[in-house]
Amino acid sequence: MQVSFNKILKKDFELVLPYLEKLHKPVPEKEILKERLLEMFDQNYECFGIYKADKLVGVFGLWFMTRHYAGRSCEVDHIFIEEELQGTGIGRKLFEFIEAYITSKGCETLELNSYVENFRSHKFYMNLGFVIRGYHFLKKL
Structure with missing residues (x-):
């Protein structure tokens, strides 16, 4: 399967919004999601589209930072990634791309x-060599 991963620029942010809406339950107001995404582009963030035969079929973002640990x-x-394309090898190709890309940018x-309830993703990530190192805590203010 031929897939490509291309950067999405801030001016094209609206391509990303429908996919972000699919990740949320409940879905935040569109204006709030838009404001947050636009602000993200002004930080150490890069956004990419996942394309199959020049058709956008998914998205992902990358945050860059230096951490003491x-x-x-x-x-x-x-x-x-669109549900009908999950399990077709796109995810594995995605992580091959990500690892090569971030290594070229000096990441270690x-x-x-x-999400805790996303057991399918846990298995996928562990098969790629990730280990669970802790819990992500969130407190809305």
């Missing part, structure tokens, strides 16, 4: 969060 690090964010570590 991990060195130069990248955190993968909001991975979404790759991190991600996965």
